Amino acid sequence: MEANELQEVVLAFASGAKVREKTDRPSLTVPAASLPDLLAKLKADERLSFDMLLDHTAVDWLERGVLELFYQLFSTRHGHTLTVSAEVPREEPVAPSVSGVHLIAEWQEREVYDMFGVLYEGHPDLRRLLLDDSWVGHPLRKDYRDDHMIERPK
Amino acid sequence: MTVQAYTLDDLVKRLDPQATEGASQQYFLNLGPQHPAAHGVLRVMLFLDGETVVRAIPVLGYIHRGIEKMGESLSTRQFIHLTDRLDYLSALMNNWAVARTVEKAAGIEVSPRAEWIRTIMAELQRLQSHLLWLGVLGMDLGAFTPFLWGFRDREELTYIFEETIGARLTMNYVLPGGVMSDIHPEFAARVKKYVAYIRPKIAEYEALLSGNVILEERLRNIGRLSAEDAVSIGATGPVLRASGVALDLRKASPYGAYDKLEFQVPVGTVGDSWDRYWVRFEEMRQSIAMIEQLLGGIPEGPHMSVKPAVKVKLPEGVHYGQLETARGILGVFIAAAGGSDVPYRIHLRSPTFNNLWSVTRLAPGWRIADLVAILTTLDLVIPDIER
């Protein structure tokens, strides 16, 4: 399936979805609440069959005050890719968990919680993945600072 | 807020009754964080019934180095040297993955010669990585000879890298636009000699290991990962292929010089430890075949298309690139604000991160010694998981 065609098919699927500009692959922005449903549908659909969640991560857009969640989907059957993104507010970042759809999301979401503090509703085991439980703050947020970090001298 | 985050202690408290239910001899064991069979600083919490694993919980973070945070203040050219230190056994392919993503984003042309060099180096490194894995597999299963042999033949490859690249393990060789230095004049002759040397050695390994009854007993039917599970956890590389899904980016979306090469993708049938063993073993042969084909024609041309003084500026937007390393698909996610060579955010999707997840599925029901076999056939590199 061509990129444009794919994008149209997916757009028909997702309510409230918009095409995300400035990416190098078919890409959509959707409301965070619709994520688990959408991913399940994309996985089940014969033409799309996005059965692998390659990657899930977040970007902290400090100026806009949002955390943008990115889901990279891949179809082992058709070989096409799709980026789904959703925005959650920085101050109260809550998103629904997609671990019911893709098993690996459990760990990927734990990592994003660890690094960005995004709380996933319905996650079976939301713990820090890489840092100690006693760690204060979420280091990949742009405004994270601690005593240990030294800036490289200019 | 309704969402609750837990700690490790909470988890242990929550799991304890389930873990010990019906068990006649209940134990709790920490494998790691510094255990010789874990290949690095992996810690697996094991709930045991006698010697049988009831539940395995990997605990990560003992080598989490915050590379992604550092990437937000380094240019991509500088960041590449950090990727050497992730999956250090396929350092060059990590370099390539980042370089390729940057090239695609910034629209940089790469000469056929540079692509050729990258491809042959990547295959040499895949062979090197699998040789190390073979040695370590032998050692974990109680055989010392494979360790000695694997390292003996791996070291010869290291000398080839040393001659051309100047480093043994952490190479920092592939940069956006090409490779750092042209191949050494002796390179092709040395590789040719090496290929002639390694072919009979592979046959020797096969005679020693593949038909061996002990190895067979330790691997057959242990740790079966179904194709469905493998796809759902995003397992890639030999682990996924052993489960029967022939996904190999070298075939699925060829990069470098792979579209000119003829090779087969080794695939397993049931996804047990044996299949993972065989797939990697066969991949070594395929790599050698590819190296031989590559030696046939070295294209002329420059090895680098970007001058060192040029800053490789990233256009605004989100860029994603992926590449097949020795352990699976390495994805590079770059969000750029534009106008700078420093990414706003860089994230790496490491193959072993997903592959490790399968331990929670595969370990229960098997004994600790089998868990070791499962871990070693998953071919984990812990710094790659934790980045």
Add this chain to the structure above:
Amino acid sequence: MALFDPKGARAETRQVAGKSVAVLLAPRLVRRGFLHDVFYGLKSLLTGMRVTLPYGLTTSRIVTRQYPENRGTLKMYERYRARLTFIRDGQGRHTCTGCRNCEKACPNGSIIIETAKGAVTGKNEVQRFIWRFDACTFCNLCVYTCPFDALEMKGDFEHAVFDRRLLVYNLNSYAGPHASLWDKVEDEEQRKTLATKISPYDGKVPLAGTSMAGCPARAHGEGGAS
């Protein structure tokens, strides 16, 4: 006959990721009953021993490198990167202009350059070229980006020390202008004043525990005692 037939891999074509891919299916092991297993097990063990035995009988396959006995003859590959040095001409003069390209290219701040305006030449001159061997990762970006070919990586590797502070080097052996500026000064007397000699540890070195420009202090006692 055997449990495992190495040539038993089946080749076929499969549809994966929208492409047809030539695959090779893993051969499976078959079990043929207890007695067969016993004999096969014995046979496989003997096979392994037949492979390994010749290694014990012949000495022609020794591959071990005899360091340190071969220290005199050991040669590193010329591209091997283990120590950063200045390239010097016959008179010991370097070509570094102090442009700081390497300092900027270094990913982890291992290079710190101090420059000053030369009294005679009026140009930027390197006073001290500090290289932190203890932090260097030998990524070669400094050599790669140097526009004046002033740097090179040498292959010598015997640098183990008892004290970490000895791993901070001054690369330049004199504070003064680079080679081509040197030739422009014609007055013999002036030439003598161009450079002052400095040793590898000359001046204030960014020692562990002390702070200086370009090298922040290490916080002591933060990771644990002692």
Add this chain to the structure above:
Amino acid sequence: MGLKIIDDFPGVAMKVPGGSVMLGVMDAVINWARANSLWPLSFGTSCCAIEMLMATGAPHQDMARFGAEVARPSPRQADLLVVAGTIVKRMAPTLRTLYEQMAEPRYVMATGACAISGGPFIYNNYSVVRGADEIIPVDVYVPGCPPRPEAFFYALLTLQRMIRSGDSLKSRHVHKRPVMSALPAGITVADIQEELRDLLERDSAVDVEKEAAAGPWAGKGYC
């Protein structure tokens, strides 16, 4: 006061006072034995572990030639802790525990940039400890990223040199750290004395008079 000691370091600082011939011979024998049977703890966290602990054990390098091939997984049986790889904050307590579980005499080697100073992870990093010597005392530093196996062997020889001149039966648990003996050719003590005096006095040299009054052997007639 301290100057005299630095000048003649390390000969003066740790001499067995009272110098009995018997003890001197035994010191030499014990230290010779210790130096030639260093059992490393197999502690590797990342890339350096491949080069330091695996490649050196393999045929091309063969650590057995130095009597150090017996890599032990248990700290109780090891006397050389090779810190091979990055130490992050979460690993630091474990490393400290391992060190403390090792029996005396124990020696620590920091291999590679990460273990010496944090290496590539010095700046803008929230998780990496900047050098193993923030957690445990380190005897030998091996620069490289990672160092090649030969560099590790050179470090092993350096450590053996230190051990042979090392502990004595009378003042136990005091390693000689011959700082000056590692100086590159052409550099003398005087070259860096001025610069390092304060640090040297604090870290490496022993003030005999002061030690006689307050050290662990105070009042025992050694000084």
